[in-house]
Amino acid sequence: MLNAEEKKLTKAQEALENIEVPELQLDEAIAAGISKGKRKKKQNLLFMRTFASAAILIFAFTAMLRTSETFASYVTSLPGMEKIVELVRFDKGLTSAIENDFAQKIGVSDEHDGLKVTLDSVIVDEQMMVLFYKVETSGAHKEVSIDKFLLTDQEGKGIEEIAFSYDGWSIDMQDKGRLLQATFEFYGDHRPDNFKLSMELSEGRTEEGEPMNKLADTWVIPFSIDKDAFKDKKETIEVNETVEIEGQKVTVEKVSIYPTRIGVTVHFDEGNSKQLFGFEDLTLVDETGEEWAAINNGTTARHMDEYTKEFFLQSNFFKKPEELYLRFNSLRALDKDEVEIIVDPEKMEVLKAPADGRLIKVDREENHLLFAFQKGSREGHNHISFEQAVDQNGKEIGDGSASFRWNAESPLEVLIPYFGEGASPGPITLRLNDYPAAIKGEAKIRLK
Amino acid sequence: MELQELVQKAKKGDEGAFYELMQLHKVRLYRIALSYLKNSEDAVEALQEVTYRAFRSIRKVKEPQYFTTWLTRILINYCNDELKKRKRLLVSDDLISLMGAEHQSSWLEVEEVIGKLDSKTRQVIELKYVHDFKIKEIAEILECPEGTVKTWLNKGLKELRGQLEDKGGLGYA
Numbered sequence: 263m264l265n266a267e268e269k270k271l272t273k274a275q276e277a278l279e280n281i282e283v284p285e286l287q288l289d290e291a292i293a294a295g296i297s298k299g300k301r302k303k304k305q306n307l308l309f310m311r312t313f314a315s316a317a318i319l320i321f322a323f324t325a326m327l328r329t330s331e332t333f334a335s336y337v338t339s340l341p342g343m344e345k346i347v348e349l350v351r352f353d354k355g356l357t358s359a360i361e362n363d364f365a366q367k368i369g370v371s372d373e374h375d376g377l378k379v380t381l382d383s384v385i386v387d388e389q390m391m392v393l394f395y396k397v398e399t400s401g402a403h404k405e406v407s408i409d410k411f412l413l414t415d416q417e418g419k420g421i422e423e424i425a426f427s428y429d430g431w432s433i434d435m436q437d438k439g440r441l442l443q444a445t446f447e448f449y450g451d452h453r454p455d456n457f458k459l460s461m462e463l464s465e466g467r468t469e470e471g472e473p474m475n476k477l478a479d480t481w482v483i484p485f486s487i488d489k490d491a492f493k494d495k496k497e498t499i500e501v502n503e504t505v506e507i508e509g510q511k512v513t514v515e516k517v518s519i520y521p522t523r524i525g526v527t528v529h530f531d532e533g534n535s536k537q538l539f540g541f542e543d544l545t546l547v548d549e550t551g552e553e554w555a556a557i558n559n560g561t562t563a564r565h566m567d568e569y570t571k572e573f574f575l576q577s578n579f580f581k582k583p584e585e586l587y588l589r590f591n592s593l594r595a596l597d598k599d600e601v602e603i604i605v606d607p608e609k610m611e612v613l614k615a616p617a618d619g620r621l622i623k624v625d626r627e628e629n630h631l632l633f634a635f636q637k638g639s640r641e642g643h644n645h646i647s648f649e650q651a652v653d654q655n656g657k658e659i660g661d662g663s664a665s666f667r668w669n670a671e672s673p674l675e676v677l678i679p680y681f682g683e684g685a686s687p688g689p690i691t692l693r694l695n696d697y698p699a700a701i702k703g704e705a706k707i708r709l710k
Numbered sequence: 711m712e713l714q715e716l717v718q719k720a721k722k723g724d725e726g727a728f729y730e731l732m733q734l735h736k737v738r739l740y741r742i743a744l745s746y747l748k749n750s751e752d753a754v755e756a757l758q759e760v761t762y763r764a765f766r767s768i769r770k771v772k773e774p775q776y777f778t779t780w781l782t783r784i785l786i787n788y789c790n791d792e793l794k795k796r797k798r799l800l801v802s803d804d805l806i807s808l809m810g811a812e813h814q815s816s817w818l819e820v821e822e823v824i825g826k827l828d829s830k831t832r833q834v835i836e837l838k839y840v841h842d843f844k845i846k847e848i849a850e851i852l853e854c855p856e857g858t859v860k861t862w863l864n865k866g867l868k869e870l871r872g873q874l875e876d877k878g879g880l881g882y883a
Contacts, residue, residue, distance in 0.1 A: 267871045270820055271835065271840060274821075274839070275840045275841070276813060277814070277816055277817035278745060280809055280813050281744065281808045283737050284740075288754060289736075291754050291757040291761065292729065292732045292736060294761075295765060296732075296765050299761070299765030
C-alpha cells in the first residue's frame, strides 16, 4: 500500500514515462559515443613492451601527426608505388630509396580461410629490411589482427634482430588494399638470400590486446632478395669532434650513411653533471640548405653503452651532397641526481622526482601503477620513458611492459603492472630514459 | 541474449554486444538525464557522453549484474557535473512542454516539493519513485550502504509528507 506522498511521486514517474523518446537521436548518440571511444582508443593508447634488451631502443610514433605533403607529391606518380609512398612519405630517405628504384618487388601471396596475405615489396640494405604487405578478404571477415609475425630464413631458422616492429594490430577489411609496414633491423652478419615470412591471424581483439578468435592456419610467404642491390651501399665518416652545450660535453664519433637511414654515434662525457637523453633537433644540412631530420616513426636511437648512443636520421644516401653539416641546438637532459623517480605505492606518495613538478600524480588503476605527467606540448611526442621499475632490493617489477595514454586535454599517463599477488612492497624506483627537459646551445659540425 | 552474457562479450571487446547493451538502456538513461538536465537536447548529449565513457571503461565492470547501476552512476555523475557547470539551476520549460497536458500539473507539483529537499535526499527519492530503482540498486549507484539509502528515503518521505500537509493537498492525492 503506497502512502499519499508516494502516490504523488508515482504520478511524476508516469509524467516522465509519458514523454516521447526521440529514438533516432538516441541511436545517433550511441553510435557517436562508440565511434568517439574507438577513435580515442586507437590514437592514444600505445602499448610498449620493453624487454631487457629492448630498453636500449627508443621509439617514436609521432610521424602520422606531421606528415609532409610537399615531398610526397613528386613521387606519387611512380606507377604501382603510390601506396608505399604514402606509407613512407614522412621519411625522406625511404621516399628517395623508392624514387631511385631501390625497393625490390616481391608480389608473393598465401591464402587460407578467405584471407589473402601478400608481401608486395621490400626495401632492404645492410641495416634493415622494410616490408610492405597487405591482408585482403574475399569472404566475410571484418576486422583482422596479426598475432604472430615471424621472419626467418628459408629453413625456418630465426634471424637475429635488434628490433622488429610490424603494423597489424587492427586491420579493417573495409579498407581494401591497405598496405602495412614492418621494419626488421638486422643484428649480426647473417643476411640470407631466401627468407620466409610467417603470420598467424585472429579476428577481433579485446582492449587488453588478447586475440578474440584465433584462426587455425599459418600464412607462409617464401621470398628472395637481391643482396647485390645493397652491397657496398654504405658510407662511413669518422668525425671525433667534441662540442660543449651548457657545460656538457658531447662528442660526435662517426656518421654511417645507409640507404634506409643514417646512424650518428655520439659519446656523452662521463664527467658531465647531467644525464643526456637525446637530441631535440639533430639535423643534417647540405650545401643547398636542404635538411634531413631524425627518424620520427620507428627506432630513433640505440644505446651502445651507458654513455654512447647511436641516433638515427633520415637518409640522404641517394642525394650524394657535396657538403654536409651536422647541426643541433638542443638536447634533453636532467641533472644526474634527478634521474630517478621513487614512489611509495602503499601511500601513493612520490618520494623523489625531478624538481620541475611534471609528475603530477601517482595512482592505482586496476592492477597497474599509474604515473601522470604534465605534457610539454598539447600534441606530439611526450619524451618520457623509463627503464623497468625495481623494488628496494633492485628486483625488477612487472613484465617489462608499459602503456602510454594521452590526448590533447589530459596529461600523459604511463601505466605499469604492479599490484596483485606477489607485489613486492615499496618503495619502488624508476630510472628515466628520456625526459622533456632541455639544455640549449649551438653546434654545427662539418662532415663533408 | 541475457544481459550478463552481453556484458561479458562487451568486456571482451565485442562492439555489437556493447551496442546492444546501450540499446537496452537508452530509454531509461534518457529519462533520467531529462529529469536532471530538464531538456531533451542536453539529455541526448548526455547519452552520447555516457556511451563514450562506458565504452572506454567497460572492462572495469567487475560483476556483470552491476552493469545497469554502473552505467547509471556514470550518467548521474555526468549530469551532476553538468549542473555544477551551469552554476545555477535553470527552470526550463522544455521538459514540461514535452509532457502531455494531463501530466504537467502533477510533475510540477512534485518538482516543487522535492526541490526543497537537500540534494542527496532528493536524489534518492527520485531514483526510487521517479526512476523505479530498488533500494539495493540505489545503494550500488550511489556507492553507499543500503541502510543509508533507507535512512535518506524515510527522511525524504517524512519531509514530503510535511510539505504536502502544509499545502493541504494530501487528502486529495
